[in-house]
Amino acid sequence: MLLSPLAATAQDTSLDSVAKAMGATGIKSIQYTGSGVNFQVGQNYSPDLPWPRFIVKSYTRAVNYDTASLRDELVRLQGEDPPRGGGGQPVRGEQRQIFVVSGDFTWAMTGDAVNPTPVALIDRQLQLWTTPHGVVKAAMANKATVQGRAIAFTVPGKFRVKATADGQNLIERIDAVASHAVLGDVAVEIRYSDYKDFGGVKFPTKIKQTVGGHPSLDLSVSDVQPNATVETAVPDPIRQTPAPYARVTSQMIAEGVWFLSGGSHNSARIEMKDHLILVESPLNEDRAAAVLAEVKNLVANKPIKYMVATHHHFDHSGGLRAVAAEGVTVVTHDVNKAFLEKALAAPATVSPDRLAKSGKKATVEGLRDKRVLTDGIRTVELVHIAGNTHHAGLIMAYLPKEKVLIEADAYTPLPPNAPPPPAANPFSVNLADNLKRLDLAVDQILPLHGRIVPVAELHKAIGHAHQ
Numbered sequence: 001m002l003l004s005p006l007a008a009t010a011q012d013t014s015l016d017s018v019a020k021a022m023g024a025t026g027i028k029s030i031q032y033t034g035s036g037v038n039f040q041v042g043q044n045y046s047p048d049l050p051w052p053r054f055i056v057k058s059y060t061r062a063v064n065y066d067t068a069s070l071r072d073e074l075v076r077l078q079g080e081d082p083p084r085g086g087g088g089q090p091v092r093g094e095q096r097q098i099f100v101v102s103g104d105f106t107w108a109m110t111g112d113a114v115n116p117t118p119v120a121l122i123d124r125q126l127q128l129w130t131t132p133h134g135v136v137k138a139a140m141a142n143k144a145t146v147q148g149r150a151i152a153f154t155v156p157g158k159f160r161v162k163a164t165a166d167g168q169n170l171i172e173r174i175d176a177v178a179s180h181a182v183l184g185d186v187a188v189e190i191r192y193s194d195y196k197d198f199g200g201v202k203f204p205t206k207i208k209q210t211v212g213g214h215p216s217l218d219l220s221v222s223d224v225q226p227n228a229t230v231e232t233a234v235p236d237p238i239r240q241t242p243a244p245y246a247r248v249t250s251q252m253i254a255e256g257v258w259f260l261s262g263g264s265h266n267s268a269r270i271e272m273k274d275h276l277i278l279v280e281s282p283l284n285e286d287r288a289a290a291v292l293a294e295v296k297n298l299v300a301n302k303p304i305k306y307m308v309a310t311h312h313h314f315d316h317s318g319g320l321r322a323v324a325a326e327g328v329t330v331v332t333h334d335v336n337k338a339f340l341e342k343a344l345a346a347p348a349t350v351s352p353d354r355l356a357k358s359g360k361k362a363t364v365e366g367l368r369d370k371r372v373l374t375d376g377i378r379t380v381e382l383v384h385i386a387g388n389t390h391h392a393g394l395i396m397a398y399l400p401k402e403k404v405l406i407e408a409d410a411y412t413p414l415p416p417n418a419p420p421p422p423a424a425n426p427f428s429v430n431l432a433d434n435l436k437r438l439d440l441a442v443d444q445i446l447p448l449h450g451r452i453v454p455v456a457e458l459h460k461a462i463g464h465a466h467q
């Protein structure tokens with residue numbers, strides 16, 4: 001007491017006493033259900049706003065600690081009214097979502113479709129190992145240090161975690177820093193409160209999370225089943241494609257204009273007289289590396305001078321750091337400029353990436369209504385899609401001579417022969433309005449999700465028989 005007066009109010013804890021208080025030692029799996037709201041990280045209407053909100057009617061998380069698996073199943077409803085921002089808005093009625101991680105495989109299920117989602121791997125592993133009992137197990141496995149009531153450990157290349165126990169040795173908060181494709185390092189905070197006893201196992205009935213300083217989850221837990229049966233077999237298509245982002249398919253649309261697809265997000269490459277323009281570097285560094293390799297494979301002797309970023313949404317800007325590491329100038333709307341400058345200058349200490357290693361300082365140039373890139377022969381117009389509620393600073397690339405439009409998220413064509421949407425997508429209606437207002441003659445749309453379509457498909461999708 002004389003040596004350490006603080007000890008009187010903040011008695012040191014130990015991993016063993018926390019594990020015992022939580023009932024963690026006998027837990028091999030757990031399932032908990034609840035409801036509340038969640039927020040789609042990285043999908044805000046503009047970079048300075050909170051993440052867009054969704055109502056979570058039901059939420060079931062099943063975790064198997066022995067197999068390092070976690071399965072989230074949500075039924076969600078539209079939360080923003082009117083719809084603003086991304087994350088699959090507008091949600092019509094009830095939408096079921098399933099997200100799974102098992103070891104180093106991660107995927108999402110929508111209806112019968114199974115899609116690999118490696119970009120989400122670190123976040124889902126962090127979610128798994130920061131569950132109330134998972135964090136105790138991870139602390140033990142990763143030789144955590146204990147200081148006062150704080151338990152700290154690192155999973156190298158993925159995240160650093162500090163878990164704090166309350167006076168009853170129950171985990172009350174998590175402060176983590178994770179590796180992030182867009183942000184370098186990202187702060188993730190979780191608050192666990194209102195613990196109750198579920199068959200000898202303590203579990204919080206209130207869970208609140210923030211990611212990057214904005215709320216991401218606010219959940220009330222109604223039911224907890226310790227040691228529930230949790231099986232998450234990795235589907236064959238996921239197991240057979242361990243590196244889905246490596247696959248890049250290139251297709252020439254017009255002389256020197258290429259569509260780079262092969263996964264959930266596309267890019268485009270435009271050849272100018274003495275340089276190249278890359279439109280969009282989505283997902284993460286792995287995808288960026290594959291796209292950059294394909295760009296160099298198509299044309300070896302011209303440097304990429306400009307990287308067009310359509311908007312700041314994280315799924316579309318996750319490869320920007322890798323492109324900036326090559327000294328490429330990023331061009332975007334003014335709305336995104338300060339955010340991207342900050343993201344491209346941010347440290348990546350958890351997992352130093354290409355940009356961190358390059359030591360390069362990225363250049364970001366903004367535009368308001370329009371900017372024209374030309375080499376005297378080819379012209380590329382970068383134009384603001386004004387008034388689009390998907391994003392305040394969304395830009396498209398228009399090639400007037402080729403009559404080609406490259407756009408993201410304003411219009412995503414459905415697969416061929418899919419039934420038409422029950423109602424017109426407001427973002428697509430706005431795109432068509434902009435094309436008309438600006439009098440842009442378009443033959444083909446190169447969407448940054450989905451397949452190339454004639455512009456007539458856009459008009460059909462929004463219920464206009466004639467353009």
Ligand SMILES: [Zn+2]
Nearest residue numbers: 086311313409
């Ligand atoms: Zn978006």
